[in-house]
Amino acid sequence: xxxxxxxxxxxxxxxxxxxxxxxxxxxxxxxxxxxxxxxxxxxxxxxxxxxxxxxxxxxxxxxxxxxxxxxxxxxxxxxxxxxxxxxxxxxxxxxxxxxxxxxxxxxxxxxxxxxxxxxxxxxxxxxxxxxxxxxxxxxxxxxxxxxxxxxxxxxxxxxxxxxxxxxxxxxxxxxxxxxxxxxxxxxxxxxxxxxxxxxxxxxxxxxxxxxxxxxxxxxxxxxxxxxxxxxxxxxxxxxxxxxxxxxxxxxxxxxxxxxxxxxxxxxxxxxxxxxxxxxxxxxxxxxxxxxxxxxxxxxxxxxxxxxxx
Amino acid sequence: xxxxxxxxxxxxxxxxxxxxxxxxxxxxxxxxxxxxxxxxxxxxxxxxxxxxxxxxxxxxxxxxxxxxxxxxxxxxxxxxxxxxxxxxxxxxxxxxxxxxxxxxxxxxxxxxxxxxxxxxxxxxxxxxxxxxxxxxxxxxxxxxxxxxxxxxxxxxxxxxxxxxxxxxxxxxxxxxxxxxxxxxxxxxxxxxxxxxxxxxxxxxxxxxxxxxxxxxxxxxxxxxxxxxxxxxxxxxxxxxxxxxxxxxxxxxxxxxxxxxxxxxxxxxxxxxxxxxxxxxxxxxxxxxxxxxxxxxx
Amino acid sequence: xxxxxxxxxxxxxxxxxxxxxxxxxxxxxxxxxxxxxxxxxxxxxxxxxxxxxxxxxxxxxxxxxxxxxxxxxxxxxxxxxxxxxxxxxxxxxxxxxxxxxxxxxxxxxxxxxxxxxxxxxxxxxxxxxxxxxxxxxxxxxxxxxxxxxxxxxxxxxxxxxxxxxxxxxxxxxxxxxxxxxxxxxxxxxxxxxxxxxxxxxxxxxxxxxxxxxxxxxxxxxxxxxxxxxxxxxxxxxxxxxxxxxxxxxxxxxxxxxx
Numbered sequence: 001x002x003x004x005x006x007x008x009x010x011x012x013x014x015x016x017x018x019x020x021x022x023x024x025x026x027x028x029x030x031x032x033x034x035x036x037x038x039x040x041x042x043x044x045x046x047x048x049x050x051x052x053x054x055x056x057x058x059x060x061x062x063x064x065x066x067x068x069x070x071x072x073x074x075x076x077x078x079x080x081x082x083x084x085x086x087x088x089x090x091x092x093x094x095x096x097x098x099x100x101x102x103x104x105x106x107x108x109x110x111x112x113x114x115x116x117x118x119x120x121x122x123x124x125x126x127x128x129x130x131x132x133x134x135x136x137x138x139x140x141x142x143x144x145x146x147x148x149x150x151x152x153x154x155x156x157x158x159x160x161x162x163x164x165x166x167x168x169x170x171x172x173x174x175x176x177x178x179x180x181x182x183x184x185x186x187x188x189x190x191x192x193x194x195x196x197x198x199x200x201x202x203x204x205x206x207x208x209x210x211x212x213x214x215x216x217x218x219x220x221x222x223x224x225x226x227x228x229x230x231x232x233x234x235x236x237x238x239x240x241x242x243x244x245x246x247x248x249x250x251x252x253x254x255x256x257x258x259x260x261x262x263x264x265x266x267x268x269x270x271x272x273x274x275x276x277x278x279x280x281x282x283x284x285x286x287x288x289x290x291x292x293x294x295x296x297x298x299x300x301x302x303x304x305x306x307x308x309x
Numbered sequence: 310x311x312x313x314x315x316x317x318x319x320x321x322x323x324x325x326x327x328x329x330x331x332x333x334x335x336x337x338x339x340x341x342x343x344x345x346x347x348x349x350x351x352x353x354x355x356x357x358x359x360x361x362x363x364x365x366x367x368x369x370x371x372x373x374x375x376x377x378x379x380x381x382x383x384x385x386x387x388x389x390x391x392x393x394x395x396x397x398x399x400x401x402x403x404x405x406x407x408x409x410x411x412x413x414x415x416x417x418x419x420x421x422x423x424x425x426x427x428x429x430x431x432x433x434x435x436x437x438x439x440x441x442x443x444x445x446x447x448x449x450x451x452x453x454x455x456x457x458x459x460x461x462x463x464x465x466x467x468x469x470x471x472x473x474x475x476x477x478x479x480x481x482x483x484x485x486x487x488x489x490x491x492x493x494x495x496x497x498x499x500x501x502x503x504x505x506x507x508x509x510x511x512x513x514x515x516x517x518x519x520x521x522x523x524x525x526x527x528x529x530x531x532x533x534x535x536x537x538x539x540x541x542x543x544x545x546x547x548x549x550x551x552x553x554x555x556x557x558x559x560x561x562x563x564x565x566x567x568x569x570x571x572x573x574x575x576x577x578x579x580x581x582x583x584x585x586x587x588x589x590x591x592x593x594x595x596x597x598x599x600x601x602x603x604x605x606x
Numbered sequence: 607x608x609x610x611x612x613x614x615x616x617x618x619x620x621x622x623x624x625x626x627x628x629x630x631x632x633x634x635x636x637x638x639x640x641x642x643x644x645x646x647x648x649x650x651x652x653x654x655x656x657x658x659x660x661x662x663x664x665x666x667x668x669x670x671x672x673x674x675x676x677x678x679x680x681x682x683x684x685x686x687x688x689x690x691x692x693x694x695x696x697x698x699x700x701x702x703x704x705x706x707x708x709x710x711x712x713x714x715x716x717x718x719x720x721x722x723x724x725x726x727x728x729x730x731x732x733x734x735x736x737x738x739x740x741x742x743x744x745x746x747x748x749x750x751x752x753x754x755x756x757x758x759x760x761x762x763x764x765x766x767x768x769x770x771x772x773x774x775x776x777x778x779x780x781x782x783x784x785x786x787x788x789x790x791x792x793x794x795x796x797x798x799x800x801x802x803x804x805x806x807x808x809x810x811x812x813x814x815x816x817x818x819x820x821x822x823x824x825x826x827x828x829x830x831x832x833x834x835x836x837x838x839x840x841x842x843x844x845x846x847x848x849x850x851x852x853x854x855x856x857x858x859x860x861x862x863x864x
Contacts, residue, residue: 057695060862077312077697085695091687093617095624107613108696152692162695313859316701320856327849332811334842338818339792341834373790380793 001071003160003191004033004056008065011051025051027216028065033193033208038186040202040223041195043212049195050088052212053164057085070159081110084153088164090145094138098129098148101137102155109156123155128177142169150181154190161185163194167201179205233289234269237261240281246272263289356405363406371407374399378413379519382420393429397421400438404445411449412517414442418455419511419520422463427523432463450487451514453477458507461494471495486510505531529574530595540571540579540587554585610698611706618710619717622676628718630668635725637664642729654734658744658826661726666751666822668722669715673755674778677711677762682771690863701855708763708851715755723748740828746836747825753843754819758782760850761814767854768861785814814846 010028014020026048033039043049054060056067058075067074070082092101102120111119124130127147132140137148146169153161166182167175182205185192196202202209203223210220219226233251239258249272252263264272269286276283363370378399400417403410420428421435429435439456442449457473460466471494478487490510493503508531512524543566547555555561558570558581570578577590589595622628641660645653684690693703727744731737761781765774784791788810795806818839821831 054691054863057691059691059694060864061860075313077699080695080697083695085692087688087691089688090692091689092692093621093689095621096617104613104617105692105696108610108693108698110697149692156696312699316699316859317856320701320852320859324849324852324856327845327852328812331842331845331849334838334845335788335792335811335815338815338835338838338842339789341832341838342789342818373787376790376794380790380797 001035002032002068003035003037004039004067004069004193006031006052006056006065006067009052009055009062009067010064011055011060012063024215026055029217030065031210031217031220033191035191036186036189037207038182038192038205039194040206040209041193041212042197042199042202042209043195044197046214047212048215049212050164051215053085053087053162053195056162081156082159084156084158084161086149086153086161086163086166089168090149092137092145092148095136097134097136098124098140098151099133101148102151105152106155111156119155119157123151126154126181127151143171143174146170146174146178150178154185158190160191160193163192165196166194167196167198175201233263234266235261235263235285235287235289236269236272236276237284237286238276238281239284240276241279246275246279249275259284356402359402360406367406371403371410374403374406375410375413378403378416382519393420393425396429397431397434397438404438404441408442408445411442411446411452414439414446414449414452415455415515415517415520418442418452418459419523422459423523424463427526432459435459435463448480448482450477450480450483453480453483454487454490454510454514457490457494458511461507462504467494484514526595532574533589533595536571536573536579537587537589543567544581544585544587548585554583555581556583557581611702611709614693614698614703614706615709615713618680618707619713621680622711622714625676627672627676627714628721630672631718631721631725634664634668634722638725638729642732645733654730655826657730657733659822661729662744662747662751662822662825665719665722665726665748666754666820669719669751669755670758670782672718673711673715673758674762674775674782676714677759678766678771678774678778680711681707681763681766682774685766685863686771694863700859704763704767704851704855704858708760708847708854711759711763712756715759716752719748719752719755738828740825740830743821743825743828743831746831747821749836750819750821750839753839754816756847757785757814757816757843757850760847760854764850764854764857767858781813782816785816786820787817788813788815789817815842819843 007030008028009026009030010024011026012022012024015023029052041049041052051060055062056069056074069079072079093104096104099120102123103116106116106119121130121133124133127150129144129147129151132144137145140148146166150163150166153163163182166178170178179201182192182194206223208220208222209226211218238260240260246262249264249268250262251265254261262272266288273283273286359370360367378396382396396417400413400421403413404417407413417438418435421438422428422430422432424430436456436459439452439459442452443456446452453473453476457470457477460473461470471491474487474491474494477483478485478491490507493506505528508524508527512521512528515521515524543561544555547561547564547566551564555564558567558578561567562569572578573589573595575591575594580588580590582588638661641657645657684693690703694700723745730741730744758778762774762778765777769777791806791810791813795803795810798806818835821835824831
């Protein structure tokens, strides 16, 4: 059974005070997320990612279409106990402590009184906030609040976890921790659907991604599929003066002190190495460059819709 | 969608039912409390305190009190004279909050002075109120009229009345007939026509519906009084000529004393009793009948 | 289902307390102490009347203002700041949220009023040195004030389910003032004609009726309160509050949360 099945889900707002104009925040969206997948939902700011999540959570109501989560319609209250949600830039009750907040949420999620204490302690430990359990939320840093947010999303052991920009506001260490956490969630058999505009995170974690732009789904597929077109580039690092002959061949170039890193086309590799040798520069390394999602992104975002491969 | 619709329907039902229920209890409460809102005026320590407590919004509060007065005394709330005792304090409050609410002084001038059941029967309180109104509103020449009226009709003091009219006539903008009233008062203090003139002037010149209606009542009663006096004379003349009392108007018509059946100002024929006395069919329509309108000398 | 409503109510109460709402009690206590000291020294013969008037009016007004402002702030804040998102993604129905909030706010006001009442009775005792039988009616007056809070809170919630915090506060305050004079409004309506009369009568019955809930001047003069009045007031307030909350649920249920 698919964890999430979205069919033709769309949302249109009317904007304007006098002359009401329709504004389409999400064009009809159809996609499926399989059980146990980590699914990345990508797109620039304003693409409609948060809109999609809010529709799935029942915070806003669709203009058309629908979705099923764990086989049940998305507005069925009984599935709420089995999903977790972390909104973008979450805000919580300032005057509660981390433990109190999580206990409250556990109560609302129907966690039994016996289990509450252990669950809260466990999840606090998991996100690394055990020391701050008695600190009022208004005193926590943004990164810690983000971790509280993740904690409340997983505390009731949901089957599907929805995260909206889970890495936002985190320092590199925090981001690494969240990445690891998401990976662990998958190991526990959970399905993770997260939206982000940071492509390297998606690349590292996701089984499949979908790319959204201006409310429209552009493409969906595995990371490998999307980046498999080897752009045929090679990275060469050498030490020494820049050889003039290289300038013609170089796609990209970056120098730090005596070391230079250039990108050349596969076909031009031999010519480049020859030029370096002739300039008496010292060749340090030669590596093929895998294209990234970013390349794909930049290339594709301006283009018309591409069919699903 | 389904659960959402269920909740919507339930909420709509609860909303309508509870609102309806609440409205019925409002009616019950209104009936229970009756004039409680007015009764509360008796508990206010003093109008000056109320003025301070109204935080400067005295005008609005005065208007609210004024409409309470009108609504209560103009409506059909008072069966019986018992609640006129609230009128004086209410008017006191209203005029303290807004000393320039001239209509309140006029109202008090009329309804505080009149005898029960048409008024509170306290001409002195009425005069005090109107005099205060005059102090606060020197330009309101009509108040002098009310003062003179109270003096003449209720206190039977034609001289004081003349004096009031005289003072009023000197206010710039006063109607010229104030002078005439002053003169009439002085000369024809005891004349029944004077009262008729007074009421007619009030009727013609007041803007307040209740005061106007009251004046109309008085005028009808005066007319009825005159009619009855005249008819009594006719009956006596008939008796003298024919030798016995007439048993019906038709007899008097055939004898040439009347042209048609005499009717009172409300259009109902007068009643000729067997002992020769003339009466109105419905005395309750003529509240001021028994008194007439003549000051005793 | 009802357990969640209880949890939300308790959390609302906790938030109000920690948000230092109850600090208003300090101000009230100072007021009461000051007043009873002052009136104790001036023998003006009606010091009890004035203290009762002052104390009960303060309880009433403070409470209405608190009811409006926490009622609005606590709900609008949740909607604006998106704490609501993590609540509604759980098995919490929207109507449970509204009802729970209402319960928590009402409970906060009851606690607040109880503390104020204690302070008031203490001040009264300090002034009169003993209670009389008629002082029972003071409790009834306070009960009516609590009923008033229930209605005001429901109205505040109704407005904040669709309107911005500032507008909600303004509307709620306006309705409170209008509701105080609703008896006069019904009088006006009875004196008008035609279409105006229909409209005015409808409005006069829909606005809340606070006049009958204010028995402060009566109890200050130790006049008794009829049990019928207690019954009618209770029924009215609960029905009206239920209607307002139903309205809030209705609006909130269909609202898109941006």
